[in-house]
Amino acid sequence: MSATAIAKSSAPLRVDALVKRFGELTALDGITLEVHGGECLGLLGPNGAGKSTLIRSIAGRVIPDAGTISVFGAQADSMSARTALGWVPQELALYPRLTCRENLQSFGRYHGLGGVPLDQAIARCLGWATLTDRAGELVKNFSGGMKRRLNMAAGLIHQPKLALMDEPTVGVDPQSRNHIFEMIETLRGEGMSIIYTTHYMEEAERLCDRIAIVDHGKIIALGTRADLIRNAFGSRSQVLARFAGEQDRIADWVAQRGGQVIDGSAQFTIEHPTEIGGLLEASEKAGFDLLDVSLRKPNLESVFLRLTGRELRD
Amino acid sequence: MISAIVRTAMISLRRDRGALLLSFILPVVFFSIFAVIFGGQHDTTPKVKVLVVDEDHSRISQRLVEGLEREGSLDVKTGPEPVKGAEQPEYTAPAAEAAVKAGTAPVALIIPHGFGANPIIFGPAGANRPTIQLLEDSSDVIAPQMIVGLLQKVAMTSIPDWMAEQGSRYLDQFAGGLTREQHDRLDESFRYLRERQESGAAAPDSGNDGIIAVTARAVVGENKNNPMVSFYAAAIGVMFLLFTASGAAGALLDEVESGTLDRVLSSRVTMTTLLLGKLTYNSLLAFSQLVVMFLWGWAVFKLDFWSHIPGFVVMGVCTAFAVATFGLLLASVCRTRAQLGSLSTLVILVMSSIGGSMFPRFLMPQAMQKAGLLTINAWAIDGFTKVFWRDEPVLHLWPQVLVLMGITIVLFAIARRLARRWEYT
Numbered sequence: 001m002s003a004t005a006i007a008k009s010s011a012p013l014r015v016d017a018l019v020k021r022f023g024e025l026t027a028l029d030g031i032t033l034e035v036h037g038g039e040c041l042g043l044l045g046p047n048g049a050g051k052s053t054l055i056r057s058i059a060g061r062v063i064p065d066a067g068t069i070s071v072f073g074a075q076a077d078s079m080s081a082r083t084a085l086g087w088v089p090q091e092l093a094l095y096p097r098l099t100c101r102e103n104l105q106s107f108g109r110y111h112g113l114g115g116v117p118l119d120q121a122i123a124r125c126l127g128w129a130t131l132t133d134r135a136g137e138l139v140k141n142f143s144g145g146m147k148r149r150l151n152m153a154a155g156l157i158h159q160p161k162l163a164l165m166d167e168p169t170v171g172v173d174p175q176s177r178n179h180i181f182e183m184i185e186t187l188r189g190e191g192m193s194i195i196y197t198t199h200y201m202e203e204a205e206r207l208c209d210r211i212a213i214v215d216h217g218k219i220i221a222l223g224t225r226a227d228l229i230r231n232a233f234g235s236r237s238q239v240l241a242r243f244a245g246e247q248d249r250i251a252d253w254v255a256q257r258g259g260q261v262i263d264g265s266a267q268f269t270i271e272h273p274t275e276i277g278g279l280l281e282a283s284e285k286a287g288f289d290l291l292d293v294s295l296r297k298p299n300l301e302s303v304f305l306r307l308t309g310r311e312l313r314d
Numbered sequence: 315m316i317s318a319i320v321r322t323a324m325i326s327l328r329r330d331r332g333a334l335l336l337s338f339i340l341p342v343v344f345f346s347i348f349a350v351i352f353g354g355q356h357d358t359t360p361k362v363k364v365l366v367v368d369e370d371h372s373r374i375s376q377r378l379v380e381g382l383e384r385e386g387s388l389d390v391k392t393g394p395e396p397v398k399g400a401e402q403p404e405y406t407a408p409a410a411e412a413a414v415k416a417g418t419a420p421v422a423l424i425i426p427h428g429f430g431a432n433p434i435i436f437g438p439a440g441a442n443r444p445t446i447q448l449l450e451d452s453s454d455v456i457a458p459q460m461i462v463g464l465l466q467k468v469a470m471t472s473i474p475d476w477m478a479e480q481g482s483r484y485l486d487q488f489a490g491g492l493t494r495e496q497h498d499r500l501d502e503s504f505r506y507l508r509e510r511q512e513s514g515a516a517a518p519d520s521g522n523d524g525i526i527a528v529t530a531r532a533v534v535g536e537n538k539n540n541p542m543v544s545f546y547a548a549a550i551g552v553m554f555l556l557f558t559a560s561g562a563a564g565a566l567l568d569e570v571e572s573g574t575l576d577r578v579l580s581s582r583v584t585m586t587t588l589l590l591g592k593l594t595y596n597s598l599l600a601f602s603q604l605v606v607m608f609l610w611g612w613a614v615f616k617l618d619f620w621s622h623i624p625g626f627v628v629m630g631v632c633t634a635f636a637v638a639t640f641g642l643l644l645a646s647v648c649r650t651r652a653q654l655g656s657l658s659t660l661v662i663l664v665m666s667s668i669g670g671s672m673f674p675r676f677l678m679p680q681a682m683q684k685a686g687l688l689t690i691n692a693w694a695i696d697g698f699t700k701v702f703w704r705d706e707p708v709l710h711l712w713p714q715v716l717v718l719m720g721i722t723i724v725l726f727a728i729a730r731r732l733a734r735r736w737e738y739t
Binding site for chain 2: 060111
């Protein structure tokens with residue numbers, strides 16, 4: 001079956017009860033998910049959560065111990081799946097002594113392209129990554145942001161139906177990051193299905209239709225940003241307050257009130273803003289001097305914290 | 315402060331197995347190899363192989379052959395090795411010459427008809443005096459001179475009675491009666507001896523050196539401009555090919571480290587295709603190196619390159635494939651570039667020393683010569699020597715082609731098996 005035919009007949013990606021162990025470590029612990037056509041699914045989790053292992057399993061580079069992966073109905077690592085998938089690895093997997101164009105030529109040929117289609121694909125990728133003017137330069141002389149963009153172009157030169165992007169903005173400056181966001185938004189506009197791993201909440205919020213929060217090899221929550229926040233907090237808000245005083249006593253008092261101290265800041269979840277007054281009154285009675293207080297709507301980081309008790313970047 | 319620097323360096327060395335290997339194991343290995351070759355390990359002292367053809371079949375010639383056979387430093391062969399247990403007929407002069415040309419031995423001695431009747435020379439060279447023919451492979455500059463010297467020694471020790479008898483005949487001939495004519499002949503002989511003494515020892519091929527007349531003739535390499543250039547072009551070439559091949563194969567480890575290999579294997583490229591691609595590239599690189607080296611030999615050292623193109627291509631291709639797969643195997647065994655650097659240095663230098671890249675294998679003890687056959691170097695050098703030195707036809711290269719291509723297939727299969735660890739996590 002051709003990649004196009006497969007694409008029409010099946011979901012871009014189905015992962016069912018996937019398990020992968022490395023010795024004592026269970027990197028993937030029964031992960032199940034599905035990517036819909038044209039959707040960008042974010043995998044959000046801290047380093048070591050299992051995001052890259054999941055991506056590498058889908059790309060056919062890791063053999064799972066249990067579970068199944070189907071890419072447009074084909075088994076991962078089959079030639080059909082390889083054709084339908086485009087993998088942008090976290091590493092800068094490029095040939096540094098080749099020029100930008102020569103890199104694209106090589107990876108295009110590895111994907112079976114040649115002749116005019118290859119030339120057209122290279123021109124398209126150079127334009128997409130805004131590297132047309134630098135096509136003849138050696139990659140080893142590129143800036144980090146340019147290498148990242150070329151890394152993406154090399155993974156997608158064969159116009160796959162499903163893109164696997166493993167933290168494509170690692171180590172780049174804010175300007176280059178925005179540039180990469182624009183590239184991904186272009187792909188989304190073209191209807192490409194994408195899995196995007198990150199440990200940056202803002203990236204997931206900006207780019208992804210749905211987000212899977214991954215921790216210790218498990219998906220602990222999956223849905224749209226609004227779903228995740230609603231499920232974790234309902235209509236509640238967060239109060240952040242800082243107090244002067246003995247920190248151990250403050251931590252005990254915060255815990256008694258159902259809150260947590262994170263980075264020296266006491267965090268409480270409240271149903272209604274009017275509850276702030278009661279909290280401040282209680283703190284005063286306990287003998288703590290209030291330094292500052294703020295009210296905020298929960299975000300994905302709050303969700304992660306609530307679900308795991310840890311910060312996203314721990 | 316200094317002790318802290320020393321301590322840090324020692325800890326680093328202890329944890330760098332490659333550096334440890336190069337620091338302690340490699341010198342010991344090399345020392346052992348050189349000690350075996352040159353250190354006089356008595357049970358493996360190299361013997362010079364010499365083919366002897368006795369056309370005279372006289373008592374004198376037989377005793378001379380027996381005397382040569384008793385020499386500890388000679389391995390005398392009067393006929394080919396038995397085939398399937400069946401004794402082979404003794405060498406004839408043409409058969410011995412062919413055997414020297416084929417590289418069976420560096421020297422052959424032909425004892426001519428009539429030698430026994432007049433074994434010792436005295437006085438000026440005479441046209442009718444039978445002389446022993448020494449057929450030599452001029453790539454071995456040591457063996458022929460050694461044989462000539464030993465021949466004189468054996469003559470002194472194995473046929474002393476004949477020497478005495480003939481000496482008295484000479485005395486009778488030259489001194490008895492002391493007629494005017496005898497005076498003249500003695501004077502002539504003395505003049506001859508004086509001239510020889512004043513002019514130094516004659517060359518071995520002058521036909522009149524020592525007690526026994528010997529005429530030396532090169533049957534291999536007699537028309538070569540520069541006898542050892544082809545040998546060293548192949549010997550040094552193969553050694554550096556091995557280094558280049560392991561370095562080129564190391565690109566695979568770079569790709570593993572950078573993640574490029576993962577990306578390539580996630581495309582339509584399989585591991586077998588990838589390794590075949592690397593093998594093809596590394597082989598082309600190795601072949602190009604050989605071309606450059608031999609062209610340099612032709613341009614600078616007058617190596618006869620252009621008349622040996624078919625043999626060069628056959629040997630070049632086989633050698634290139636063998637060294638390229640060897641490089642792939644080393645890379646697939648190692649986990650890092652540093653490991654590859656250490657291992658390849660150790661293995662290639664050892665292979666090159668016992669395989670004849672550093673000094674000719676014919677100078678080595680028999681056991682070492684046989685051990686050399688386990689190396690790519692030995693087979694490649696033998697093949698190139700057949701082509702450029704012995705002018706043998708391409709068809710005669712079949713043993714080298716068979717072995718080198720066999721090595722290629724076996725090493726590739728092992729490398730492919732080891733590369734499975736890169737295929738999947």
